[in-house]
Amino acid sequence: MNLGTRFSRLEPEQRKTHLVEATLVCLKRHGFQGASIRKICAEAGVSVGLINHHYRGKEELVAEAYLTVTGRVMGLLREAIGATAANPRARLSAFFRASFSPEVLAPELLDAWLAFWGAVKTAEVINLAHEQSYGEYRAILALALSELAEWEGWIDFDAELAAIGLSALLDGLWLEYGLSSATFTPAQGVQICEAWVDGLQVSGFRRCG
DSSP states (O other): OOHHHHHHTTHHHHHHHHHHHHHHHHHHHHHHHHHOOHHHHHHOOEEEEEEHHHHHHHHHHHHHHHHHHHHHHHHHHHHHHHOOOOOOOOHHHHHHHHSSSSTTTTTHHHHHHHHHHHHHHOHHHHHHHHHHHHHHHHHHHHHHHHHHHHHOOSSSHHHHHHHHHHHHHHHHHEEEEEEOTOOOOHHHHHOOOOOOHHHHHHTTBBBBO
């Protein structure tokens, strides 16, 4: 029995996972432009026809990989917040520690982020995957920051605007760490984020107009 036959007999979720993992390997090795369907097929050990049966092209497969990876990260972050019942600030601290955990800072995951970010503007389906995943991510941050504002007694706090700012900070730190892990340590990354939250006591992100 050949690889294609074995692949076709896998459960749908197993097939998706198999193809996503092959896509991530090719993105790391060749980048978005170089990761062709044929190379992904070779990595997965399946025919082009089998991939075309599940996806309408490379862009759709990369978008699927994007959502799968962000889903894994989101699950880790939600788990970290959910395991901390102390108070909103402690839950944010747990979020930061998880954001700079070995699982999230794994080289293969950071390589995937760089490939995904570079591909966002190349195809609408990838851009939509980006908007969906980052919308969900900012919603997690906005809720955590809103709970902090209520706990602290801040008036007219704009949690959504603050979430955009904190998301941009985290993205910048992940990008910098991905380019050179010698720039700062994970503990220092957490420290930077904690200092940013401390600054909310002063700036407050008050709603305008």
